[in-house]
Amino acid sequence: MNWHIPTLLAMGAPGPGAPGAWVQLVPFVLVLAIFYFLILQPMRRRQHKVREFLAALKVGDRIVTSGGLFGTITRLSDQSVQIQVADKVRIEIARNAIVGYQGQEPVATEKQS
Secondary structure, X not given: OOOOHHHHHHHHOOOOOOOOHHHHHHHHHHHHHHHHHHHHHHXXXXXXXXXXXXXXXXXXXXXXXXXXXXXXXXXXXXXXXXXXXXXXXXXXXXXXXXXEEOOOOOOOOOOOO
């Protein structure tokens, strides 16, 4: 086959009555907007709530870890927390392993409405 450049260019051009490039972008923009409002924004809110909770921890708080340990905070540092889980039994855990206070719902659950 012997194709000429003008013939190839004419094949790629939209025909009369075809939607423009901007009109074709509208569905893509709508999908991005839906993704942002249904996925990203709630995730940011949840992360903000967890950061506030972890920053507000203080010595004496009764907490629950992600592994299911119950304990009382005895010492705080930037990255870790020391908790007392029994008489004379203290363990050091990562600060991010704390999911909530004892007797309350976790700070950020997987499914929130």
